[in-house]
Amino acid sequence: MNDKPTLKLNQDLVRKAREFAKEVTDGVQKFINARSTTSVERTVARLYGVDGISESGVPLSNVVVSDVEKANGLNRGIAYWIANGCVAKQVSPQELAEAVGRKEFSLIDLPPQKESVVAEKIDEMTGKALSYVRKIRDERDEMLKALGDPPQPYLYVIVATGNIYEDALQAKAAAKEGADVIAVIRSTAQSLLDFVPYGPTTEGYGGTYATQENFKIMRKALDEAAQEVGRYVRLTNYASGLCMPEISAMGALEGLDFLLNDSMYGILFRNINMLRTFVDQYTSRLVCAYSHITINTGEDNYIKTSDPISRAHTVTTSQLINEQFALKSHMKPEYMGIGHAFEIDPDVENGLLYEIAHALLTRELFPRATPKYMPPTRHMTGDIFKGYAMNTLYNLVSIMTGQSIQLLGMLTEAIHTPFLQDRYLAIENAKYVFNNAKALGKEIEFKDDGFIQKRANEVLENAVELLEHVKKVGLMSAIEEGTFGDISRKKEEGKGADGVFVKGEDYYNPLFETMESELEGEEK
Amino acid sequence: MNDKPTLKLNQDLVRKAREFAKEVTDGVQKFINARSTTSVERTVARLYGVDGISESGVPLSNVVVSDVEKANGLNRGIAYWIANGCVAKQVSPQELAEAVGRKEFSLIDLPPQKESVVAEKIDEMTGKALSYVRKIRDERDEMLKALGDPPQPYLYVIVATGNIYEDALQAKAAAKEGADVIAVIRSTAQSLLDFVPYGPTTEGYGGTYATQENFKIMRKALDEAAQEVGRYVRLTNYASGLCMPEISAMGALEGLDFLLNDSMYGILFRNINMLRTFVDQYTSRLVCAYSHITINTGEDNYIKTSDPISRAHTVTTSQLINEQFALKSHMKPEYMGIGHAFEIDPDVENGLLYEIAHALLTRELFPRATPKYMPPTRHMTGDIFKGYAMNTLYNLVSIMTGQSIQLLGMLTEAIHTPFLQDRYLAIENAKYVFNNAKALGKEIEFKDDGFIQKRANEVLENAVELLEHVKKVGLMSAIEEGTFGDISRKKEEGKGADGVFVKGEDYYNPLFETMESELEGEEK
Amino acid sequence: MSVKKVDLTHLRPYGDQMDDGAVQLSFTLPIPDGPRGREAARQMANSMGLSEVQVVFSQDLKENFTFFVVYGHLEKYADYTSIKAIGVEAPKMDMEQVNDYISKYVKRPVVVIGATIGTDAHTVGLDSILNMKGFHGDSGLERYKMFKVHNLGSQVSPTDLAKKIRETKADIVLISQIVTQRNIHIKNMTKLVDILEAEGLRKSVLLIAGGPRITHELAVELGYDAGFGAGSMPSEVASYIASEMAKRALSSSKER
C-alpha cells in the first residue's frame, strides 16, 4: 500500500459501506441457502465425472439432471440419484449417464439401494472429485510458484477468432510478446444457453464457445508458451450466464486461473432470472474459491450503459456487494478481481483526474484484492490513433494507482475483435507505459482535499447512501428500480427462472458442503 | 507557480547557478561589445529600407555591405555609408543600394558629405526604421490583445512542404484544427548561407527558405485564419545561422511572433564560427527584444547527440547561459522560450520520472519565462503507434509541469516531414491530453526527497559544477572541450569567421544603440 | 499562387502536396521478419498500386508472423465527379419542425417500432435514437410528440418483430445491427426482409437499419429504405422519417 498515493478515505465511511453491503447480501443469502438450480446440479454431475454428450447432442450432465427433474426428484439433489444409480447398475457415473442418454432407463425408476451403500458411494465419488480438483489446483499453484508470478498489473489480452486452434496460436504469440493472461471470449449469446456446448469450436461468432475441450486445448497451448518464456501464463474464460457453476467446475477441472464471474451481471446484461443468478453465483464462486480461481467481476459493464461520472458510486456499491457475496462463498480476497473501468468520455475536462480518483478508490477500498481494470471501450471510435492515446493514459492510470489485472485496450475496439497486430500494439503500449512510469505511484501524492481526494470520498459517500437504500428495500427490489447500469429487471422475470428449486428436506450435496467446510477450516 | 507540483529546489544552488552563468556570459560579452559582423551591418541596411536583389540575384543588403567591406570601410559601420550616399545622391537607401547593385558606383567612392547633414540623415533613417518596427510590434500586440492569448501550453506545429503556398494552406488548416503556433521549417542548410534568399519559395528541401516574402505570405494567411477562428495564431521561423540578426530584422518587419534563436546552436550544430555567432546573437536578440519576438533556444539539440540523462545538466547549463545572454540583449523573461526536450529512450525504467523532473526543473528555474518543450524525436521509429503513445506521455508531462510552448510530436517523426494528417493527429492528441489532464499539475505533489525532487536537484547541482568550470576556463574553451551535445568546436574555426570585425573608433550604429537605450529605459 | 489545384476527376490521396498519393498502411504477414519479409511487404504494397514503397517498420509478432508499417504513393485515382451523394437525403429539421411537418402532412402520430435483431445484444445505439435522452444532447424519438415509439429491446427474432409490427400497426421499423463479425449482420438483415415480404408487410412500412458499420448504400442494397451509420443523430432519423412519410401521404392522396 506504500507504492501508490493515498486518497485519505474517510474510514468511517469505509466501515459503514462494508457493513451495509454485508447486510444487503445477508438478505439475499437466505434465499440462496434454501435453493438449488438445474445448473448447480449439473455441476455436481460434472464433478462426479459425467462428461460428453448424448447421441442427440445434449450434454450428459443436462441429460441426467433433466431426467430427474422431469420426475420431480431434483429437490433431493442429483448426488443421491447418481450414487443410487451407480450402485444399482454397478457402473461409473459416466456409464450411468450414457445409459440414461441412450434412454435405457430413468434414474428415478431405479430401485432405491441400501442407504449405507449409497452413502458410501456418494462419499467415494465426492472424495475422488475433490481430490482431483485439489490435484489440478495444486499443480497450478506449483507451476505458478516454479515459473514465478509476473509483476502486476498483469497484461491481459483477449482472443476471439471463433476457432479455438486459431485462438491457441494467437494466444501463444501474445504470451511470447509479453501477455500474462489470455482470455478466450465466448461466442455471442452463449450465456443464454442452458447447457455448455461440447467439443472443440472451429466456428464461433464474436468469440469461441466455452467448452471443456476448448479449455483443455488452450491450457495446453499456454503451458507450452509459459515454459518457453519462463513465465506463468494465466488462462481466463467466462462463467456468468445460465451455466455459471458448471463453467466454474470445468475451469476447476482444466486448471483455469481466472473466470469472469459476477453476482449480478447475468441479471442485468443477459436478463437472466435474479434468483437463478444469485443461487448459481454462490456455487460457482465456491468452486472458484476451492480451486484457487480468481474471479473477475463485471462492474465495468454498468458504465457502458450509464454515465461513468454521475453513476460512479453504483460501481463502488456493486463492488462491495460482489465482495460480500464472494466472502460468503469463502473466497479469499486475493482471488477477488474486483472490476472497474476507464470509460469516461475523453472530452470531459479533467476526465483523467476522475479516472485516477475512481481507480484508486477501487484499489484502496479492496487493499488485498486483485482489481481488474477494464479499458476504454464505449468512447473508442474508428480513429485508432486517438484510441491508442486513450489506451496510453489508461495504462498510465493503472500503473500509477497500482491495479492488479489490466485488460489491455485495443486500438480497434470500435471496429472488430482484435487482429494479431492490434494485440501486439496493445502489449507494446502497456509494456512501454508500465516500465516508463514504474515508480510513479510511489513518487506522487495528491493534495489534501484536492480534486482527487474529494472526488473519491464523494463517490464513497454516494455509495454508502445507495447501500443504505438498498439495505432498506432489499437488493432484488433495488435491481427492479434500475440501480445498476440504468437497467431494471423484475424479480419474477428473466431466463432460467424455471431452473430454480427449493431444496427438499432430504436434499444432499456433500460435494459443496465439503468444500464449504474445508474452506471454513482454512479461514480459521 | 501554484498550478504545478514543486521540486523544492535548493535555492542556494539556484542563486549560484545564475551568478556563475552571468559571469560566464560577462566574459563573452566583452568580445561581443567590441565587434560587429557583416550580418549585423546587413541588418542595419535592411532596417533602413534596403530590400530586393541585384540583377545577379545577390540581396542588396549584401551588395552594399560587401561594397563597403571590400574597400575596408566597414569598421565605421554601414549606417554612415548609407546615409552619406543618400545625401550625396539625394536618393533613398533602396535607390542607393539598387544603384550600387547596378555597379554604378561604390559607396566608399562617394564624396563625404557635410557631417551634420549626414548625422541628420542617419537620425531620420533611424527614426523611421524604429517607428516602423514599433508600429508593427504594436499592431501585433493589439491583435493579440483583441483576439486573446490562448491558454498555455501553446500547440505549436511545423509546416515543411518546401512550397510556401502549400505551407500557408496547411498552416491555415492546422490553425483551424487548434494550432496556436505555426513554424515554417527552413530548407536544408539555409543556416550556412551567408545571405538571405529572396522572394517566395516553391521548391525547398526538408523545408521552405526563410525569406521576407515567405514571412509576409505566411503572416497574412495566419492572420486570416486567426480572424476566422477568433484566436491569435503565432508565426515562427528560424534565426540561428549565418544571418541571425538579419532574419530577426525580417521577423520584426513582418510581424513574426517567435524565432528560433540560440546563442550557441550555430556553433555546435552548424559549425559556424564562435565569435561570429556570439556577436550576431546579441544583435539578433536585441531586435527580438525590441520587437516583442519570443526567442526559442535550442537545448533540445544537445540531447539528440548526447545522452539525455547523464548529460541533462548540460541542458540546464546552456539554458542559464542563454538566459544571461538574453538579459544582456535587454530581453524580458516573458520573451524567453527556454528550450528543452523529452528525448529519453522509451525503454528506460522510470524514464517518465526523469522526464518529469527535467521538465519541471526548466519550468521552476525560469518561472517568468515561456519554456519551449520539444517532443521525442531520436527514439521515434517507423512504429507510428508507439510514437503516438510516446507523444501522449510527452503531452501529459507538459500539462502536468506547466510548460508554455509545446512543439507537438509527430507520429511519423522517423519517416518524413509532417503530412497533413500527421499534424491533425498531433493536434488531436495534445487537445485530448491537455483537456483531460488540465488540473493534474495542481493536484499532485512529489514525495519530499523522492526520486523526482532528488533528480532535479542533482541535475541542478551538476549544472552548477559545470558552470563553475566553464567560468574558470571561459565559455569558448568549454565549447572546445565538447561540453555541449558532445560536440567540440575550435575557436578559430567554423564558417563565417571572416565576417567578424572589430568596430573602428568611428563606428556608429544609432539603430541598435537607440534600441538598447529604449529597452534599458523600460527595464527601469 | 502556385499550389496545384485538385482535379476531381483524378482524385488521389494527399500527403503533403497535391497528388502525391501518399498512403499509410499496416498489415501482418504470416512469415518471419527479416529482409525477405520486408521485401514481401513491399511487393504486397506494390500489388496495391503503390509506388516508392517504404517499409518503415517491421516487427516479429512471434509464431512466424510479422507486422509491417508501410508508406507509399498510390498511382490509382477515383473520379469524384461521378460519385453521387449516397447518404440519406432529407432536409434537416429540429424536433418542432418535425412535429409540425408530420401534423401538417401525415395528420396523425407516426408509429415507430425498434429492435435489435438476431443475437445482437447491443442496445445503446438503438436507445440513443429512441430513448428520451437521445444522443449527445439531441433528443430521442420518444420525446417527439408526433411519434409513438415501441422499443422492443435486443435479441428480437424476425418473426416476433413481424408479429409486433402487426400488433402496433407500425409505420416505421427501425432495426439495429452492431455485431458484424463474419457478416452476421448481413445474414440477419436479409432474413428480416425476406420474412417481412413473405408476410406482406414490407411495402406498408418504412424499413430502416442502423449501426456503426451500416451505410445507407448497404441498407438499400439489402432491400431497406435507408441506413444510418456511426454517429447518427435522432433528429436526422426523425427528419428522414417525417419527409418520407409526408411524401408517401402526398402520393397516396394524389392517387386517390
Place this chain on the structure above:
Amino acid sequence: MSVKKVDLTHLRPYGDQMDDGAVQLSFTLPIPDGPRGREAARQMANSMGLSEVQVVFSQDLKENFTFFVVYGHLEKYADYTSIKAIGVEAPKMDMEQVNDYISKYVKRPVVVIGATIGTDAHTVGLDSILNMKGFHGDSGLERYKMFKVHNLGSQVSPTDLAKKIRETKADIVLISQIVTQRNIHIKNMTKLVDILEAEGLRKSVLLIAGGPRITHELAVELGYDAGFGAGSMPSEVASYIASEMAKRALSSSKER
C-alpha cells in the same frame, strides 16, 4: 488441428485468420467530409484491390481536406517463394571473429573512410557505426583493431570524398544518407558513384551506403556494393566488410 496453413506462393495479409487479407489504411483526400467523401475513400480502397472496405473514421481536416481510416481485405497476393533474400549476405561474426578473419585472410588492417554526403548534416547514424561507442551496446568500427577508421563527418562533397579516398588509401567507403525528401539521397548517391567512376576509384573500394531509408536493394541498384537500413548494427557492417575483403583477397591471390 484445423488452422489453415500458409500458402507461401499466395501470401496474403493476416488479420485474425489465415488469408483474410486484412489491411489497415489511412490517407487524406482533398475533398470535404460527408457520405460522398466516404464513398470516394471506399472507391480509393477498392482501386487498391481491397474488398469489403470499411471506412471506419472520417475527419474534416479543414480547408477541404478529409482524413480517413479504412480497413479492408486485400484480394491480391505475393509469391514469397520467388523472393530471394536480398539483404546483405554475410556470416554474423563478433568483434574478435572479425579481427581474426581479417588477420587471417586480408593480413593487414582495413582502411575505412566514412562520411555523410551532400547537405545532409545527420551524423548520429554514421557515428553509431563508426565511433567507439557504437550502437545499443555493439561497439563501433573504431574499436576493432583491424580497422583503421577515418570519419569525415557531415556535408562532405563527392570530390572532397574522392580526394580523401586517395589520401587515406581507403579500402572501404561508408556513406550515410538520412534526408530523403524529394529523393535527394538518390541524387547524392548517384552523383558520388559517377564521380568515383570518373576518377577510376569505384573498383578499388567497397562502397557501402546506409541510412534509415536505405535498403540493400536500392544501394545495389544505384551501383553500391551494399546498403544498410534502419537499426543496422556495427558488427553486421564489420562482418560484411570482413567477409567481402576476404573474398576479394582470395580471388586476387588466385588470379596471381
